[in-house]
Amino acid sequence: QVQLVQSGAEVKKPGASAKVSCKASEDTSISQYMHWVRQAPGQGLEWMGLINPSGGATYYTQKFQGRVTLTRDTPTNTIYMELSSLRSEDTAVYFCVQGGPYSGNYYWGQGTLVSVSS
Amino acid sequence: NFMLTQPHSVSESPGKTVTISCTRSSGSIANTYVQWYKQRPGSAPTTIIYEDNKRPSGVPDRLSGSVDSSSNSASLTISGLKTEDEADYYCQSYDNRFQGVFGGGTRLTVL
Numbered sequence: 192q193v194q195l196v197q198s199g200a201e202v203k204k205p206g207a208s209a210k211v212s213c214k215a216s217e218d219t220s221i222s223q224y225m226h227w228v229r230q231a232p233g234q235g236l237e238w239m240g241l242i243n244p245s246g247g248a249t250y251y252t253q254k255f256q257g258r259v260t261l262t263r264d265t266p267t268n269t270i271y272m273e274l275s276s277l278r279s280e281d282t283a284v285y286f287c288v289q290g291g292p293y294s295g296n297y298y299w300g301q302g303t304l305v306s307v308s309s
Numbered sequence: 310n311f312m313l314t315q316p317h318s319v320s321e322s323p324g325k326t327v328t329i330s331c332t333r334s335s336g337s338i339a340n341t342y343v344q345w346y347k348q349r350p351g352s353a354p355t356t357i358i359y360e361d362n363k364r365p366s367g368v369p370d371r372l373s374g375s376v377d378s379s380s381n382s383a384s385l386t387i388s389g390l391k392t393e394d395e396a397d398y399y400c401q402s403y404d405n406r407f408q409g410v411f412g413g414g415t416r417l418t419v420l
Contacts, residue, residue: 226409236346236354236399238409252408286353292407296365297344297356 195287195300202306208275211303213287215268224291225270227261229283230302237283241292242270277307311335313400313412320418325390329415331400332382341403343383345374348397348414357398358385387417395419 194216201209213225226241240251242261249261260273270287284304290297312334321327331343345358356365358374361383371388383402387394400412 228409228411235414236348236401236411238401238411241407241409250407290356290359291344292341292403292409294342294360296359296363297346299346299353299355302353 193289193298195289195298197285197287197300197303200304200306202308203277205278205307205309207277207307208273209277209281209305209307210271210273211285211287211305213270213272213300215270215289223289223295225261225263226288226291227259227272228286228288230286231280231283234283239272239285244270274305277305279307281305282307310404310408311410313402313410315398315400315412315415317413318416318418320420321390322420323390323392326386326388327390327417329385329387329398329400329417330382331384331412332380333402336405337378338376338381338383338402339378340405341407343374343376344401345383345385346399346401348399354399390419392419 196214198212203209224241224243227239229237239255242249244263251259258275262271284302286302287300288297314332319327342360346354347357348354357368357372361376362374373386376383397414397416399414
C-alpha cells in the first residue's frame with residue numbers, strides 16, 4: 192500500500208516562502224509522477240504542478256509558474272514543494288499525489304495546512 | 310485550457326442511484342483519462358475511479374465511471390446509495406501538456 196506522509200502545518204508571513212515535504216513509505220518508490228494539489232478553505236481542488244522523479248522534469252500550471260518549485264530527493268524518497276512570495280490567498284491545504292498522468296491509480300498524502308497571515 | 314463542469318450539488322435517497330456528470334468545455338473528453346475523487350469534510354481526497362472506469366482495490370462495484378464522447382462528458386454513477394456516500398466528488402483530467410484540471414466538485418447529499 193502506497194503511503195505518503197507530509198510535513199506539519201506551517202504559519203507564514205506575507206512575502207515569505209513555504210516548503211512542504213512529502214515522504215513515501217519505505218516500501219513505496221517515488222519513481223512515479225508526483226503532483227501537488229491545493230485546496231483553499233471551503234473551496235475546490237486546484238492542481239499546481241507535477242514532477243517526474245526520474246530525471247526531475249517539472250510541469251507547472253501557469254498560475255503558479257515563477258512561484259512554485261518542485262524538487263525530489265531520491266535517497267530519502269521525499270518530494271518537496273516550495274511556494275514563494277506568499278500572500279493571504281495562498282492559505283490552503285496542500286496535498287501531494289502520486290500517480291499518472293499516463294495511466295495508473297492515484298494516492299494522496301494527508302495534506303499540509305499552510306496559513307499566511309501578518 | 311479547458312474546464313470541467315460539474316453540478317454544484319445532487320441529492321438522492323438511500324438505496325437509489327445517482328449520476329454525477331463532468332462536462333469538458335473544449336477538446337475531446339477521450340483525449341486523456343478522467344479520474345474521480347471522493348472527499349469527506351476534514352479529510353484528504355481518495356481515488357475512487359481512475360483511467361475513466363477503473364476502481365482501486367477496496368472501492369465497491371456500486372461505483373462506476375464512464376465517458377461519453379457524444380456529450381463530451383464523463384460520469385460517476387453510484388448505485389445502492391448509502392449514508393457513507395455523502396461527500397464531495399471531483400472529476401479530474403489533463404490538457405495536452407499533462408497539466409491537471411479539476412472540476413468544481415459536486416456535493417452529494419444522501420437524504
